[in-house]
Amino acid sequence: YFLEMNTRLQVEHPVTEMVTGRDLVALQLQVAQGEELGFTQDDVTLTGHAIEVRLYAEDPAQDFMPQTGQILRWQPSADARNDHGIVEGQEISAHYDPMIAKVISYAPTRTLAIAKLRRALADTKLLGLKHNAAFLSELLNTEVFRDGAATTQYIEEGFLPNYDGNADSPTMALAALAIYLNATVSDEARRGWWSASAMPWPLRLQLG
Numbered sequence: 001y002f003l004e005m006n007t008r009l010q011v012e013h014p015v016t017e018m019v020t021g022r023d024l025v026a027l028q029l030q031v032a033q034g035e036e037l038g039f040t041q042d043d044v045t046l047t048g049h050a051i052e053v054r055l056y057a058e059d060p061a062q063d064f065m066p067q068t069g070q071i072l073r074w075q076p077s078a079d080a081r082n083d084h085g086i087v088e089g090q091e092i093s094a095h096y097d098p099m100i101a102k103v104i105s106y107a108p109t110r111t112l113a114i115a116k117l118r119r120a121l122a123d124t125k126l127l128g129l130k131h132n133a134a135f136l137s138e139l140l141n142t143e144v145f146r147d148g149a150a151t152t153q154y155i156e157e158g159f160l161p162n163y164d165g166n167a168d169s170p171t172m173a174l175a176a177l178a179i180y181l182n183a184t185v186s187d188e189a190r191r192g193w194w195s196a197s198a199m200p201w202p203l204r205l206q207l208g
Contacts, residue, residue, distance in 0.1 A: 011054070011102070014081060018050040018106040048106055049113040053121070053136045055084075055101040057092050060135040061165025066098040069129035080105045080120035092129055100131070110148070114140050125204075135165065 013024050022044065027037060057067045071090045076082035084101035086092075092100065103124065105117035121137045139159060144150050150158075 011099075012052050014083060014102065014104045015050040015052050018081070018104060019046045019048055020044055021047070048108050049110045050104060050106045051110075051113045051117050051140075052102055052104040053117065053140075054099050055103055055124070055126070055136075056132045057098045057100050057129050058132055059130045059165070060132050060163070064132075066094065067130045068092055068094050071126070072128035073125050074127075075125035076101065077103070077120035077123035079116060079123060100126075111146070114146060135163070138163065 009024055009028065016022070017024055031037065056064075057069075058064045059067055069092055071086055071088055071092065074086055074088050076084065081104040082101055083104070086100050092098075103117065103120055105113045105120060107113040107116050118137045118140050121133045121140075124133055126133065139145060139155065142150075142159060144154055144158060
């Protein structure tokens with residue numbers, strides 16, 4: 001049965017690009033200009049493994065409710081391909097789809113691709129609004145996903161019942177408190193000292 005004809009590139013087209021080495025966007029433009037592809041299906045080979053996740057401005061702990069706010073810090077990981085169109089200072093509104101970036105890893109094997117993608121998600125800096133990076137990392141780390149046994153029902157039926165989206169919050173708060181107390185209390189001679197006026201002291205904390 002003929003179900004659908006979708007004449008655009010899919011959101012996951014970077015996965016195809018990375019395992020085939022073909023630039024689908026360039027090829028699409030080439031065909032649109034009336035040019036030939038220059039190769040046949042038999043010339044297309046698949047090498048390695050690629051995985052893509054969608055980085056969303058959403059709160060997985062609140063039924064994936066879309067989030068709004070200003071991007072205060074955006075630093076994508078250098079260990080993965082990042083397809084995005086966001087900049088620091090940009091306002092994420094409620095008028096558009098909450099997907100703000102795609103993060104894609106490539107490696108010789110699925111196991112290595114998963115590890116590389118989890119590292120990339122951990123290294124991604126996105127501050128100013130809640131997002132699903134930690135959720136994605138935990139999902140990638142489940143045995144069901146690693147074994148390739150996840151179905152379209154897995155997140156709802158197998159993963160979410162055991163997922164605690166706020167599990168890291170107490171750890172982060174205690175780490176911040178420990179750093180603050182160590183910096184301000186342990187050194188009586190320099191506690192609260194500055195030469196002219198109050199100076200901001202940014203701290204970046206990372207879990208995992």
